[in-house]
Amino acid sequence: MDIGEYLRQEVMPTPFCKGCGHGILMHAILVAIDELGIDFGNMLFVSGIGCAAWIPSPHFAADTLHTTHGRPIAFATGAKLFNPELDVVVISGDGDLVSIGGNHLIHAVRRDLDVTVIMANNRVYGMTGGQLASTTPHDRITATTPGGNPERDFDTCRLVLACGAGYAARYSVAEPVNLRRVIKNALQHKGFSFVEAMTICPTQYGRMNKMPVPSQMIEELKSLCISGTRAQVMAGDAPEGKVYVGEFI
Numbered sequence: 001m002d003i004g005e006y007l008r009q010e011v012m013p014t015p016f017c018k019g020c021g022h023g024i025l026m027h028a029i030l031v032a033i034d035e036l037g038i039d040f041g042n043m044l045f046v047s048g049i050g051c052a053a054w055i056p057s058p059h060f061a062a063d064t065l066h067t068t069h070g071r072p073i074a075f076a077t078g079a080k081l082f083n084p085e086l087d088v089v090v091i092s093g094d095g096d097l098v099s100i101g102g103n104h105l106i107h108a109v110r111r112d113l114d115v116t117v118i119m120a121n122n123r124v125y126g127m128t129g130g131q132l133a134s135t136t137p138h139d140r141i142t143a144t145t146p147g148g149n150p151e152r153d154f155d156t157c158r159l160v161l162a163c164g165a166g167y168a169a170r171y172s173v174a175e176p177v178n179l180r181r182v183i184k185n186a187l188q189h190k191g192f193s194f195v196e197a198m199t200i201c202p203t204q205y206g207r208m209n210k211m212p213v214p215s216q217m218i219e220e221l222k223s224l225c226i227s228g229t230r231a232q233v234m235a236g237d238a239p240e241g242k243v244y245v246g247e248f249i
């Protein structure tokens with residue numbers, strides 16, 4: 001199927017800045033769904049607030065819920081409990097899902113809610129001007145930490161695995177084939193599944209960290225990500241400045 005058929009053409013183009021990684025993730029999700037042959041009409045996409053939250057809503061020609069900041073998992077929980085037959089997928093940003101909505105995330109994992117959560121991690125609050133998020137790496141510049149982030153960041157895969165997630169994976173948009181593969185596996189997993197898509201925000205994070213050109217950020221992702229196992233993620237022993245990617249099951 002032509003991927004364009006999954007999109008509401010009347011709301012195109014997307015609102016993303018040129019070079020934003022959210023478009024790559026959007027494509028990976030739609031191709032994964034197409035390759036699995038999932039009934040798009042039986043899917044519900046839930047997002048919160050932020051640039052990433054615009055990935056499904058209003059662009060996907062399926063049922064979508066564009067909810068409040070940090071709360072998409074709460075809405076998804078209600079929808080799934082009301083109609084367990086629905087394929088419910090949450091797609092939102094790092095600020096939305098683990099910074100502001102972190103409590104909903106950990107309890108959805110604890111309950112083993114049968115939904116897939118796809119988190120677009122651009123390591124910043126992109127939409128609102130590039131403020132510090134709980135996913136911003138140590139020392140990085142944001143609008144609220146001009147001298148560098150004094151805190152350490154969350155490894156969200158480690159967090160959900162510690163909460164008992166049956167499926168967690170992480171790849172970057174610089175590896176779209178692997179990203180698509182793990183999205184497919186997550187969509188097929190029964191119970192809670194989590195995919196972290198490391199992505200780029202050239203407008204905010206890139207501009208403030210001397211990578212205003214999208215290709216510079218893609219190169220940074222390539223050098224940042226190294227293959228790791230579940231045990232390595234749980235040990236939290238990634239070398240300084242590196243992030244483990246892989247399927248952590």
Ligand SMILES: Cc1ncc(C[n+]2csc(CCOP(=O)(O)OP(=O)(O)O)c2C)c(N)n1
Nearest residue numbers: 049050051052069093094095096125126127
């Ligand atoms: C309760 C609440 N707090 C703050 C905001 C402002 N706000 C809207 S989007 C956003 C940042 C979203 O960041 P993220 O989820 O990482 O998405 P991105 O824009 O980076 O893709 C913030 C702080 C809000 N709308 N509601």
Ligand code: SF4
Nearest residue numbers: 016017020051126201
């Ligand atoms: S501000 Fe950043 S995350 Fe938002 S659309 Fe622009 S590049 Fe993408």
Ligand SMILES: [Mg+2]
Nearest residue numbers: 093094124126
């Ligand atoms: Mg973000």
